[in-house]
Amino acid sequence: MDGSPMNRNGADAPFYLPEGDECEMFEQAFAHTLPLLLKGPTGCGKTRFVAHMAARLGRRLYTVACHDDLTAADLVGRYLLKGGETVWVDGPLTRAVREGAICYLDEVVEARKDVTVVLHPLTDDRRILPIDRTGEELEAAPGFMLVASYNPGYQNILKTLKPSTRQRFLSIEFDFPAPEREIEVIRAETGLSEDRARMLVRLAAKLRDLKGQDLEEGVSTRLLIYAATLIQSGMAVERAILAAMIEPLTDDEDVKRGLLDLVTAVIG
Ligand SMILES: Nc1ncnc2c1ncn2[C@@H]1O[C@H](COP(=O)(O)OP(=O)(O)OP(=O)(O)O)[C@@H](O)[C@H]1O
Numbered sequence: 001m002d003g004s005p006m007n008r009n010g011a012d013a014p015f016y017l018p019e020g021d022e023c024e025m026f027e028q029a030f031a032h033t034l035p036l037l038l039k040g041p042t043g044c045g046k047t048r049f050v051a052h053m054a055a056r057l058g059r060r061l062y063t064v065a066c067h068d069d070l071t072a073a074d075l076v077g078r079y080l081l082k083g084g085e086t087v088w089v090d091g092p093l094t095r096a097v098r099e100g101a102i103c104y105l106d107e108v109v110e111a112r113k114d115v116t117v118v119l120h121p122l123t124d125d126r127r128i129l130p131i132d133r134t135g136e137e138l139e140a141a142p143g144f145m146l147v148a149s150y151n152p153g154y155q156n157i158l159k160t161l162k163p164s165t166r167q168r169f170l171s172i173e174f175d176f177p178a179p180e181r182e183i184e185v186i187r188a189e190t191g192l193s194e195d196r197a198r199m200l201v202r203l204a205a206k207l208r209d210l211k212g213q214d215l216e217e218g219v220s221t222r223l224l225i226y227a228a229t230l231i232q233s234g235m236a237v238e239r240a241i242l243a244a245m246i247e248p249l250t251d252d253e254d255v256k257r258g259l260l261d262l263v264t265a266v267i268g
């Protein structure tokens with residue numbers, strides 16, 4: 001259960017198609033022990049990217065989905081009663097710090113203030129994790145890396161990271177893959193034909209144009225993959241698109257009708 005190198009060459013790494021130099025940036029951050037922040041819309045490949053890079057670098061990955069009930073103790077650890085005895089149990093962040101693993105905090109803006117406070121001494125050159133409850137002060141093992149992500153789009157203005165937190169991270173902006181790459185991702189994930197993958201991506205471009213007008217968020221790569229999965233298993237194209245690319249985007253009947261007209265125009 002240590003974070004020692006497993007598959008250094010990344011032969012078993014989950015499939016990830018790079019969009020730019022993000023893999024090199026991740027490797028640089030890892031090599032220089034700098035924390036990394038990934039910004040981008042939902043379903044554009046951030047989690048897949050981190051899983052891919054962790055495997056390539058041969059590091060264990062601890063992923064924490066942040067939410068507003070998440071406390072510092074959930075990350076760091078707590079005393080628990082076990083068979084009449086009180087024992088200390090490390091949280092995922094502490095395990096990563098001890099083992100030299102990668103800790104990925106998904107949707108970090110959702111986390112409460114006491115959580116970000118815990119991160120500060122870890123994200124500057126001290127690289128330490130003070131554990132108040134046990135009196136320990138852990139120095140991060142070699143190979144420890146902190147990665148966080150958030151979606152700058154749909155949160156309200158109040159829910160953004162404090163400058164003192166965000167200025168501790170190298171940051172990369174993510175977006176949906178460019179059309180040719182998104183086609184390749186859909187095909188690799190589902191085996192859908194090129195023609196049909198191209199049609200889904202063309203439709204996605206039209207739906208993404210509506211962001212900020214009729215739609216809060218553009219359709220994600222994740223949803224395109226859902227649609228492709230349904231079509232690939234024999235479902236009628238219109239039905240698959242309705243369930244995977246229209247209903248998840250809106251509850252407004254008028255908007256839905258408008259989107260369906262768009263579908264008809266694109267798939268003919
Ligand atoms: N560049 C890519 N290479 C390979 N797969 C990709 C790529 N981009 C997106 N995907 C696919 O899209 C799916 C959704 O991506 P992922 O779960 O990583 O999104 P996310 O950005 O973490 O979203 P969220 O913010 O909602 O957590 C993945 O399961 C994967 O199939």
Ligand SMILES: [Mg+2]
Nearest residue numbers: 046047048106
């Ligand atoms: Mg994710």
